Amino acid sequence: MALSTIVSQRKQIKRKAPRGFLKRVFKRKKPQLRLEKSGDLLVRFHPFSGWEWGTGEVHLNCLLFVHRLAEESRTNACASKCRVINKEHVLAAAKKSRG
Amino acid sequence: MADHNPDSDSTPRTLLRRVLDTADPRTPRRPRSARAGARRALLETASPRKLSGQTRTIARGRSHGARSVGRSAHIQASGHLEEQTPRTLLKNILLTAPESSILMPESVVKPVPAPQAVQPSRQESSCGSLELQLPELEPPTTLAPGLLAPGRRKQRLRLSVFQQGVDQGLSLSQEPQGNADASSLTRSLNLTFATPLQPQSVQRPGLARRPPARRAVDVGAFLRDLRDTSLAPPNIVLEDTQPFSQPMVGSPNVYHSLPCTPHTGAEDAEQAAGRKTQSSGPGLQKNSPGKPAQFLAGEAEEVNAFALGFLSTSSGVSGEDEVEPLHDGVEEAEKKMEEEGVSVSEMEATGAQGPSRVEEAEGHTEVTEAEGSQGTAEADGPGASSGDEDASGRAASPESASSTPESLQARRHHQFLEPAPAPGAAVLSSEPAEPLLVRHPPRPRTTGPRPRQDPHKAGLSHYVKLFSFYAKMPMERKALEMVEKCLDKYFQHLCDGLEVFAAHAGRKTVKPEDLELLMRRQGLVTDQVSLHVLVERHLPLEYRQLLIPCAYSGNSVFPAQ
Numbered sequence: 196m197a198l199s200t201i202v203s204q205r206k207q208i209k210r211k212a213p214r215g216f217l218k219r220v221f222k223r224k225k226p227q228l229r230l231e232k233s234g235d236l237l238v239r240f241h242p243f244s245g246w247e248w249g250t251g252e253v254h255l256n257c258l259l260f261v262h263r264l265a266e267e268s269r270t271n272a273c274a275s276k277c278r279v280i281n282k283e284h285v286l287a288a289a290k291k292s293r294g
Numbered sequence: 295m296a297d298h299n300p301d302s303d304s305t306p307r308t309l310l311r312r313v314l315d316t317a318d319p320r321t322p323r324r325p326r327s328a329r330a331g332a333r334r335a336l337l338e339t340a341s342p343r344k345l346s347g348q349t350r351t352i353a354r355g356r357s358h359g360a361r362s363v364g365r366s367a368h369i370q371a372s373g374h375l376e377e378q379t380p381r382t383l384l385k386n387i388l389l390t391a392p393e394s395s396i397l398m399p400e401s402v403v404k405p406v407p408a409p410q411a412v413q414p415s416r417q418e419s420s421c422g423s424l425e426l427q428l429p430e431l432e433p434p435t436t437l438a439p440g441l442l443a444p445g446r447r448k449q450r451l452r453l454s455v456f457q458q459g460v461d462q463g464l465s466l467s468q469e470p471q472g473n474a475d476a477s478s479l480t481r482s483l484n485l486t487f488a489t490p491l492q493p494q495s496v497q498r499p500g501l502a503r504r505p506p507a508r509r510a511v512d513v514g515a516f517l518r519d520l521r522d523t524s525l526a527p528p529n530i531v532l533e534d535t536q537p538f539s540q541p542m543v544g545s546p547n548v549y550h551s552l553p554c555t556p557h558t559g560a561e562d563a564e565q566a567a568g569r570k571t572q573s574s575g576p577g578l579q580k581n582s583p584g585k586p587a588q589f590l591a592g593e594a595e596e597v598n599a600f601a602l603g604f605l606s607t608s609s610g611v612s613g614e615d616e617v618e619p620l621h622d623g624v625e626e627a628e629k630k631m632e633e634e635g636v637s638v639s640e641m642e643a644t645g646a647q648g649p650s651r652v653e654e655a656e657g658h659t660e661v662t663e664a665e666g667s668q669g670t671a672e673a674d675g676p677g678a679s680s681g682d683e684d685a686s687g688r689a690a691s692p693e694s695a696s697s698t699p700e701s702l703q704a705r706r707h708h709q710f711l712e713p714a715p716a717p718g719a720a721v722l723s724s725e726p727a728e729p730l731l732v733r734h735p736p737r738p739r740t741t742g743p744r745p746r747q748d749p750h751k752a753g754l755s756h757y758v759k760l761f762s763f764y765a766k767m768p769m770e771r772k773a774l775e776m777v778e779k780c781l782d783k784y785f786q787h788l789c790d791g792l793e794v795f796a797a798h799a800g801r802k803t804v805k806p807e808d809l810e811l812l813m814r815r816q817g818l819v820t821d822q823v824s825l826h827v828l829v830e831r832h833l834p835l836e837y838r839q840l841l842i843p844c845a846y847s848g849n850s851v852f853p854a855q
């Protein structure tokens with residue numbers, strides 16, 4: 196597969212929020228909770244069946260988290276003058292954000 | 295220029311005459327201003343005739359009359375012209391037609407004043423040369439500096455002879471206009487110097503500087519050089535493994551072919567023969583060094599054609615060979631990606647199972663399971679089996695499970711790295727690695743927890759890919775593992791926080807407000823940066839429409855608030 200297609204695939208995967216996954220994770224983690232209000236939204240204009248508002252925000256949250264983590268790890272890698280992001284870079288970034 | 299003389303002479307001639315008339319003459323070093331004025335008067339008399347659009351003959355007639363009036367004036371004016379280079383040139387151009395007639399009186403006057411007559415004759419001859427060809431301007435220009443120096447008679451003599459040689463050709467080409475004397479005089483002068491090339495240049499004004507005799511020699515040497523070089527490049531072509539060498543080899547062939555084709559028809563025949571024999575490419579090369587030794591021009595052309603054919607065929611063959619492995623590599627990469635996708639879909643299709651297992655194994659096994667399932671998600675071919683193995687073996691030997699997912703992740707890392715470096719090299723390197731890795735994961739594992747973890751890993755892998763994309767740098771496999779762990783922890787924290795917020799709000803359903811609170815707590819949402827801003831930044835349009843309330847037609851807001 197050409198480079199371009201690989202990148203485009205990644206982009207498509209990126210844009211789509213794995214709503215099923217998010218819901219599943221949430222249910223697994225906190226089965227007692229329900230994710231959110233979605234019924235009235237689903238009936239509305241958009242053909243997004245089964246899509247939930249909350250998952251979108253959760254997805255946004257995850258996106259932002261991953262983004263921050265990646266940036267931090269990249270900074271760590273550049274600080275150590277490595278061309279490749281190492282495990283310790285990621286660890287350091289995680290520790291920094293999570294404490 | 296000679297072809298367009300009747301038409302073009304009128305326009306530039308008139309312009310030049312106007313210029314000369316309007317422009318003030320330079321102060322002559324010689325007391326010939328009067329002559330220059332007389333000459334100008336002559337020009338003026340001739341110019342209206344030209345302006346009326348009469349032919350050269352009429353102008354000549356006019357010039358004849360003018361000539362009869364003031365021959366000495368011509369000579370003197372021409373002498374004056376000698377001093378000024380541009381003016382002389384322009385006047386020479388203007389007086390192309392009458393010059394031919396003027397030549398007569400000049401020739402008559404020539405013997406009287408030796409140096410002066412020679413100069414005007416030279417000038418007139420130079421005019422004649424100018425009349426014929428534009429490239430001939432150089433001789434007059436060469437004349438001018440010599441003329442400007444008053445003491446260089448000898449140089450002028452040589453130049454005059456040169457010019458007269460040109461004029462001889464001119465006079466020969468042009469029909470005599472009563473210039474028998476002039477022509478005879480010029481011929482007499484030309485007798486002293488032989489100018490064989492000049493008539494050729496006169497006949498073909500455009501090719502004045504290109505004697506055709508040169509071509510054969512150059513071609514022969516060129517072809518010999520080509521033959522010498524033809525032996526070298528084939529080695530390079532065969533050795534080079536990059537497909538981009540083809541145009542490099544092909545271009546010199548094109549260049550070689552270009553000079554060959556216009557030569558003669560025999561060349562074309564030889565080239566055709568060479569093309570026919572292209573199929574026997576390597577044989578041609580052997581023939582090529584042998585043949586030129588026998589013949590000269592003809593064989594040289596053959597050699598060129600053969601060399602072209604050989605080089606083209608060799609390049610084509612080598613190019614094909616080079617392209618093939620790249621294609622294979624690309625295909626293999628595609629297969630891997632497809633298999634990966636298939637394995638992922640399979641795992642997801644199997645569905646989630648056993649929430650009880652989740653509660654039991656949440657602690658450490660989840661990590662290993664995550665790793666294992668992720669590794670299986672990336673594996674191609676026996677991905678499902680390896681996933682089963684990993685899932686079943688988690689309780690037994692987390693270490694082995696971690697080792698196998700690491701190896702599998704190494705494979706995936708290879709796949710990740712493929713786009714970054716050259717695809718061929720990466721593919722080649724990953725190809726041998728992957729079949730080895732596939733054999734490693736042990737088989738004896740159940741399929742129980744696999745469906746539960748696989749979708750989890752699939753979703754995590756999505757975020758891991760996002761991570762690698764955001765990082766914009768190559769990452770290690772262990773780094774990706776770390777990312778997965780961090781994501782897991784993050785999800786846990788996320789859910790806990792949402793739970794807390796919802797409970798605080800007295801609800802059992804997590805609402806977006808809780809999420810916003812969470813993000814505010816995280817520092818993502820501040821007073822400056824609102825949630826909507828973040829949504830607009832990071833989410834695609836479809837999600838943005840769903841998240842940010844917008845007013846629609848019919849007095850409705852979506853999503854409802």
